[in-house]
Amino acid sequence: MKTQQDIKYIKRCFTLAKKGQGSVSPNPLVGAVIIKNGKVIGEGWHKEYGKAHAEVNAFNSAKEDVSGATLYVNLEPCCHTNKSTPPCVPLIISKKIRRVVIGNEDPNPEVSGKGTARLRSAGIEVMTGVCADEGIEMNRFFFNYIKKGLPYVILKIAQSLDGKIGISRQNQTWMTGEESRKFVHQMRAQCDAVLVGANTVRVDNPRLTVRQAKGKNPLKVVIDGNLSIPMNSAVLQSGDANGTLIFTCKGNDSKKVLNLESRGIEVIECDSEYPNKIDLLTVLKILGKRKIISLFVEGGQSIFSQFIQENIFDEIIILQAPVIIGRGISAFQKEYKNNLDLRKIGNLGIDTKIVLRRLKK
Amino acid sequence: MKTQQDIKYIKRCFTLAKKGQGSVSPNPLVGAVIIKNGKVIGEGWHKEYGKAHAEVNAFNSAKEDVSGATLYVNLEPCCHTNKSTPPCVPLIISKKIRRVVIGNEDPNPEVSGKGTARLRSAGIEVMTGVCADEGIEMNRFFFNYIKKGLPYVILKIAQSLDGKIGISRQNQTWMTGEESRKFVHQMRAQCDAVLVGANTVRVDNPRLTVRQAKGKNPLKVVIDGNLSIPMNSAVLQSGDANGTLIFTCKGNDSKKVLNLESRGIEVIECDSEYPNKIDLLTVLKILGKRKIISLFVEGGQSIFSQFIQENIFDEIIILQAPVIIGRGISAFQKEYKNNLDLRKIGNLGIDTKIVLRRLKK
Numbered sequence: 001m002k003t004q005q006d007i008k009y010i011k012r013c014f015t016l017a018k019k020g021q022g023s024v025s026p027n028p029l030v031g032a033v034i035i036k037n038g039k040v041i042g043e044g045w046h047k048e049y050g051k052a053h054a055e056v057n058a059f060n061s062a063k064e065d066v067s068g069a070t071l072y073v074n075l076e077p078c079c080h081t082n083k084s085t086p087p088c089v090p091l092i093i094s095k096k097i098r099r100v101v102i103g104n105e106d107p108n109p110e111v112s113g114k115g116t117a118r119l120r121s122a123g124i125e126v127m128t129g130v131c132a133d134e135g136i137e138m139n140r141f142f143f144n145y146i147k148k149g150l151p152y153v154i155l156k157i158a159q160s161l162d163g164k165i166g167i168s169r170q171n172q173t174w175m176t177g178e179e180s181r182k183f184v185h186q187m188r189a190q191c192d193a194v195l196v197g198a199n200t201v202r203v204d205n206p207r208l209t210v211r212q213a214k215g216k217n218p219l220k221v222v223i224d225g226n227l228s229i230p231m232n233s234a235v236l237q238s239g240d241a242n243g244t245l246i247f248t249c250k251g252n253d254s255k256k257v258l259n260l261e262s263r264g265i266e267v268i269e270c271d272s273e274y275p276n277k278i279d280l281l282t283v284l285k286i287l288g289k290r291k292i293i294s295l296f297v298e299g300g301q302s303i304f305s306q307f308i309q310e311n312i313f314d315e316i317i318i319l320q321a322p323v324i325i326g327r328g329i330s331a332f333q334k335e336y337k338n339n340l341d342l343r344k345i346g347n348l349g350i351d352t353k354i355v356l357r358r359l360k361k
Numbered sequence: 362m363k364t365q366q367d368i369k370y371i372k373r374c375f376t377l378a379k380k381g382q383g384s385v386s387p388n389p390l391v392g393a394v395i396i397k398n399g400k401v402i403g404e405g406w407h408k409e410y411g412k413a414h415a416e417v418n419a420f421n422s423a424k425e426d427v428s429g430a431t432l433y434v435n436l437e438p439c440c441h442t443n444k445s446t447p448p449c450v451p452l453i454i455s456k457k458i459r460r461v462v463i464g465n466e467d468p469n470p471e472v473s474g475k476g477t478a479r480l481r482s483a484g485i486e487v488m489t490g491v492c493a494d495e496g497i498e499m500n501r502f503f504f505n506y507i508k509k510g511l512p513y514v515i516l517k518i519a520q521s522l523d524g525k526i527g528i529s530r531q532n533q534t535w536m537t538g539e540e541s542r543k544f545v546h547q548m549r550a551q552c553d554a555v556l557v558g559a560n561t562v563r564v565d566n567p568r569l570t571v572r573q574a575k576g577k578n579p580l581k582v583v584i585d586g587n588l589s590i591p592m593n594s595a596v597l598q599s600g601d602a603n604g605t606l607i608f609t610c611k612g613n614d615s616k617k618v619l620n621l622e623s624r625g626i627e628v629i630e631c632d633s634e635y636p637n638k639i640d641l642l643t644v645l646k647i648l649g650k651r652k653i654i655s656l657f658v659e660g661g662q663s664i665f666s667q668f669i670q671e672n673i674f675d676e677i678i679i680l681q682a683p684v685i686i687g688r689g690i691s692a693f694q695k696e697y698k699n700n701l702d703l704r705k706i707g708n709l710g711i712d713t714k715i716v717l718r719r720l721k722k
Binding site: 159160161162163164305308316318320322323324325326327330331332333334335336339340341342345346347350351352354356 | 520521522523524525666669677679681683684685686687688691692693694695696697700701702703706707708711712713715717
């Protein structure tokens with residue numbers, strides 16, 4: 001039986017888990033709480049990829065004997081050993097935990113259900129599925145990645161009230177306010193990679209780094225079919241560890257490729273069915289193989305349009321400024337045949353934020 | 362001193378007042394509550410234009426002696442006599458009310474401050490300005506009308522996520538859902554008049570009546586510079602008491618004018634500076650003289666654009682459907698030079714509703 005206490009402590013696990021945002025990918029966000037005699041005696045979360053799991057950190061934080069306690073953890077404890085840290089299930093058993101309450105079963109087929117089975121066979125009472133939807137929502141990048149091997153794709157569209165992302169393809173148009181800008185930097189810090197098209201590099205010349213939020217810079221991905229972006233583009237100058245990755249078509253200026261590579265920028269030359277056009281599903285597959293589980297797409301029109309037409313996006317975030325542009329360009333060149341699922345509406349200062357999801361068939 | 366009780370009962374006045382929505386214009390929405398020994402002993406609201414005021418209805422509802430009671434009313438009681446109902450101030454005095462708590466002073470210069478002064482000189486304790494902003498918001502049509510003599514203009518824009526109101530000027534495009542449609546009918550019932558351009562009549566052929574909400578039909582206003590709408594348009598068929606009013610330029614087909622007039626449709630022929638173009642401020646002035654205090658504008662692009670360019674609108678309501686249209690037409694042909702004030706964000710079923718106001722200089 002699930003109690004109000006169970007819900008309360010799983011929600012506490014979520015709060016703890018989110019402290020790992022931006023640091024644990026491609027691992028999921030996990031928090032753990034240890035309760036004994038109705039009192040919190042230990043808490044922990046997964047802090048960094050390759051480092052201790054939430055359960056271990058919770059046990060380490062406990063200042064009294066945990067035997068007989070209840071362990072809350074938002075994701076099924078692991079029991080597989082082909083990874084960088086020891087499995088948590090044997091540890092939980094050895095600590096003589098009496099009851100384990102779990103948010104979501106691990107979607108990873110190597111773990112799913114096996115961790116709980118092992119705990120149960122050791123005589124531990126186990127409950128799963130507490131706040132399951134909320135857990136999947138929080139770890140949607142991870143769940144999507146385990147299922148598809150591809151990054152979760154978020155299209156971020158900053159537009160006017162009348163749906164214009166700019167006055168033309170040649171001019172930068174800044175519309176949204178300070179709060180929206182901060183939100184974009186937070187999203188860059190939370191996502192593994194950020195992607196833009198060559199025209200956005202030419203017109204907006206973004207750095208794509210995290211400056212107005214805490215967190216590490218994402219991998220910067222540029223889609224540039226004919227390798228046309230200027231060598232002095234800001235995105236080529238950052239020199240940070242997560243670097244820049246350019247996807248271009250085969251057969252472009254090989255000197256420019258070498259020049260870019262000599263500056264530490266990786267260039268991936270792709271086969272292309274249409275001249276100068278990069279297949280974005282190929283891009284997602286390559287990023288997926290590199291364990292990029294989330295991709296924040298910042299424009300422009302042709303990139304947004306391709307993601308929509310190929311139906312390979314997961315979420316759209318519209319940041320709508322209270323301005324009217326009149327004539328200008330919109331985010332999409334063609335219609336999208338399906339409806340979208342409205343998920344959240346709110347404001348970011350003077351702007352409206354609208355979050356929508358692709359309806360999965 | 363304003364107490365929590367005062368706020369509570371003025372808010373109750375708002376709730377009562379709103380029951381008059383759609384029936385009291387050009388009068389304001391007014392509710393009244395009578396409290397004696399901490400108990401509600403009477404309530405009333407202004408139900409219909411030309412009929413008893415809220416205070417009178419509250420007194421009539423009282424089942425015990427009101428002498429010594431406190432009267433709450435969201436608008437300053439009237440003391441002028443050049444109107445259809447007797448003034449409320451003498452009545453309040455004769456009822457031996459001890460204290461009167463008022464939301465807003467009446468903006469009408471014939472009344473403003475005079476009602477409260479008269480009450481005070483009769484020895485009644487008076488407090489004003491309780492929940493004043495909320496009161497102005499609720500009666501914004503009325504306050505705007507008293508100040509400017511013009512209707513409060515609301516532009517209702519139903520659009521896609523990417524800001525398209527249709528795929529072309531020639532095709533009807535239905536995007537928003539059932540909840541939005543109901544909301545539009547509620548707004549028609551709350552507003553004195555609804556306005557559309559000739560192209561909207563041709564393409565969408567709306568009836569502009571109230572069917573999916575309770576309330577009376579608004580006056581239907583069509584802007585048709587060259588008198589081009591088909592004689593079988595739905596807006597010409599309704600035959601309801603509030604009728605249809607067409608603004609057209611001088612010099613159009615006089616037979617068509619006569620034909621329309623013979624069907625009970627009023628045609629106003631205006632001087633025009635540009636061919637086939639009606640000056641919308643002139644339209645607002647004419648409507649204002651007819652005591653139309655609120656105007657709900659339902660399209661299309663050229664009408665929205667004119668209101669924006671001439672800066673003669675008060676509010677924009679965007680109903681944004683979760684669909685992507687790609688190529689198509691937007692609400693506005695040109696930019697609006699000023700920012701707008703974001704007031705409300707919410708959802709109407711699957712659609713997003715965004716309410717913005719013009720920033721007054």
